Amino acid sequence: MAKDNIPKDFKFDDLQDYQSVIKKLNKRSYPKHLIMGNGFSMAYDHKIFSYNALYDFIEKLEDATLSKLFEVINTKNFELVMRQLDNFIEIAKTFDDTGVMVKALQDANQRLQESLIEAVSSLHPEHVFAVPDAESQSCYNFLQEYLSNGGKVFSTNYDLLLYWILMRNNPHSSIDGFGREHLNPVETRRGEDAEFGELLWGKYKEEQTVYYLHGTLPIFDTGTEIEKEVYRDSKYLLDNIKERMDNKEYPIFVTAGNGTEKLNHIYHNRYLTFCYESLSKITGSLVSFGFNFGEYDEHIIDAVNKASLRGAQSGEKLFSIYIGVYSEADLEHIKNIQYKFDCKVNVYNAQTANIWR
Incomplete structure (x- = not known):
């Protein structure tokens, strides 16, 4: 295991900033990926998402x-x-x-x-346009640093912020694995309007670049399909989600306690399983923002370690992780758990990322 990458006497004031991390990673030939936790949403509005x-x-x-x-x-x-x-x-x-x-x-x-x-x-904010233009564009630029350079984005958040930002700015820049089946291709050629089915997961999963590791508000398991709720019937997305919840249909949410229980929940859902195993297969480097690898996140550390150990002979593996910390206490926590990682552990000052500004 990668022990003591961070010296014991290393202090918060010694941390590199986010821009320096990106500059360093961009000089390398392998991809960089992003994993985000609740800190991503709290950076937008801590009054809502704490x-x-x-x-x-x-x-x-x-x-x-x-x-x-x-x-x-x-x-x-x-x-x-x-x-x-x-x-x-x-x-x-x-x-x-x-x-x-x-x-x-x-x-x-x-x-x-x-x-x-x-x-x-x-x-939750009522709709996508509740996020100001400048903040939406700033966040999109932050995400594109990964998505436009062969990287993947993983989120453990339940809310709509990530989904909103990608859809509002350029929905074609990311792939979440969902797609619609063309229901009447023959009739369309005869001049009729095209008809499409529900937005179901699986059609584009092999090209997927955005993963909701613990589920999220717009994704539902119907028992036979993984379905994504959308803006329809002149109603905002959140309105349609709440309507389904009023009918006792609930989004895919991993709400278990510790890491073992979360993993058990994940492996009982094919969408969540695919997302988790995709994290276990990344190569290059992983950057974390707003995710502190707490005591209930052992399953995420396990996935990172699987990625670190796979393909060791060929070099196709995860070499390093850069963990964003907000305070001296956060830094001490990462120092204390760095021995759990099988890749090189680095830290940076998460306050310098300026995602939403």
């Missing part, structure tokens, strides 16, 4: 069981609450002969997951 905002929304639902759980566990971190709930359920299965407590905890777990999805959608 854990505190989501917690406050759920608290206002006045669900007595959920409120008590947050109070007992004493955190606003959803991943920790879900992890603890899973533990409670396993303990209850051992001691609860009646099954009443197990059922109550399982119901609470289901409500928490549904409430998280509802919170993300309800707090």
Whole structure:
């Protein structure tokens, strides 16, 4: 493993800036890729996309069981609450002969997951044009540094920001694997209007360059197909998503607690499996922004390590990762976990990326 790439006495003020990282990587012949976490969305608006905002929304639902759980566990971190709930359920299965407590905890777990999805959608900006032009263009330029140079973009975020930015500026610059089937090709040649089916995943998956590792608001699993919700019937995308949720249809969201449980969820969905395995196969270098490789992200580290070890003889592998940090505490965290990575670990000052400005 790549131990102690970052010296123990290395300080936040010693960090290289984002532009220096890109300049260095662009001198190399192999591709660079991007992985983003919640920090990407919080950099746009922390009042909407922080854990505190989501917690406050759920608290206002006045669900007595959920409120008590947050109070007992004493955190606003959803991943920790879900992890603890899973533990409670396993303990209850051992001691609860009646099954009443197990059922109550399982119901609470289901409500928490549904409430998280509802919170993300309800707090979200209403439509794509809520993002100012200058910020939209700035973010698009940031993403194009990867997409236009043979790289891939991976996101663990549930929200619509990434999707909006790509669709608004140039939808042809990225491929998310979705496409429509032409339903009446013969009739079209006879002069009739073309008819197309739903937007389904799979048609362009081999050319895919954008991956939602934990799912996202517009992507639904119908049981037989992976379908993407779109602007239709003169309604904005978020309106259509909420309409489906009102009908008890929920987007693909990985809301499990720890990394093992998240991976289990991922491998039970073919879209998520494909995205995760695609991360496990990248070569060159990976840049992270707003993703801190926390205690519930071991499955992402495992994917990075698979990419680092594959093709070791041919040289077709992941050589390095550049992790963006915001503070001295973030830097110390990466120092403490750098031994977990099988590739070279570098750090940079994430504050200098200026994605949205």
